[in-house]
Amino acid sequence: MTQRTHARLWAVALLAAVAIAAALVLAGCESPSILRSQGSAADEIVTLAMWVFGILAVVLFTVWGILVYVVVTGRRRPPDKASQTEGNLRIEIVWTAIPAVIVTVLFVLTVVYTERISIPDPGSQFTAVGRQWWWDFEFKELGFKAPNEVYVAEGRPVSIDIMSADVIHSFWVPQMGGKVDMIPGHVNHIHFVPLATGSYLGECAEFCGVQHGRMRFLFVVVPPKEYSAWVADQQKPAREPSGSDAIAGKQVIGSVGCGSCHAIRGTELKGTFGPDLTHFGSRGGIAAYTLKNTPANLLKWIQDPQGVKPECKMPNVPLPLQQQQQLVAYLEELK
Ligand code: CUA
DSSP, X not given: OOHHHHHHHHHHHHHHHHHXXXXXXXXXXXXXXXXXXXXXHXXXXXXXXXXXXXXXXXXXXXXXXXXXXXXXXXXXXXXXXXXXXXXXXXXHHHHHHHHHHHHHHHHHHHXXXXXXXXXXXXXXXXXXXXXXXXXXXXXXXXXXXXXXXXXXXXTSOEEEEEEESSSOEEEEOTTTOOXXXXXXXXXXXXXXXXXXXXXEEEEEOSOOSTTGGGOEEEEEEEOHHHHHXXXXXXXXXXXXXXXXXXXXXXXXXXXXXXXXXXXXXXXXXXXXXXXXOTTGGGOSEETTXXXXXXXXXXXXXXXXXXXXXXXXXXXXXXXXXXXXXXXXXXXXXXX
């Protein structure tokens, strides 16, 4: 083997090691990470992933070990003394049997852990609808919609019907469970137990158009008591504005056509194409968590939705600055 071939081999080995280290570091830091599971289904997935990583790591380091051994011992041996192994039946059997065993073990582990994910289905509690590019969470029996931010109770099985209003999306809360495709005209389903309170980012895991990357939601796990309080709050119609700007804002929103897409329960706005705004002020994000929900960001969004999120379905509506500020004041009061 030439000096250059050796150098190349070492470079490849080094690159692979760096790539693996980087992947591990990123997996540990980036939120949401599947490795920090907080749901019953995600727990099984991460345990299975650890088994698979472990087995593959043994394979990887065994192969690297043999490679290094051969490279090191091979350079000391004169070229004409290399042993000929062609047609060695024992070796051929061994290197066929080992992969067969590995694949069988991986298969059995996958079946076992996939089976463990399934728990008794408590019956659908709400429907998650994927839209370009936001999430609608419809609590039909309870009479409200909670776009882009949904609450569930800790320790209680949550059961979700999953569908799409336009193209194929994919529902995914990495720390809760696996991905489920959202398919137009077809209802899919997921159920699992959220195991720890917290706010978990959900995202779309299927390319669904230009703003696929800005299609996020918040999956909030709270104690059962807090969940009941959240439901009671969401069921209420929109509160009446109190500040003078907010009162003016309510007039503006009723007169400039927002109601053709948006609904605010308790007002004349009854649109269904865009997110329900009844409790807009209580949510943490704007435009499917493209922006944090602050008055400054909301003003930016109202002034130029096409600049913030190009090709989103919300058109730029030219309004005087004063009216824009009144809209912000009204919407932020809708807690
Ligand atoms: Cu919706 Cu990607």
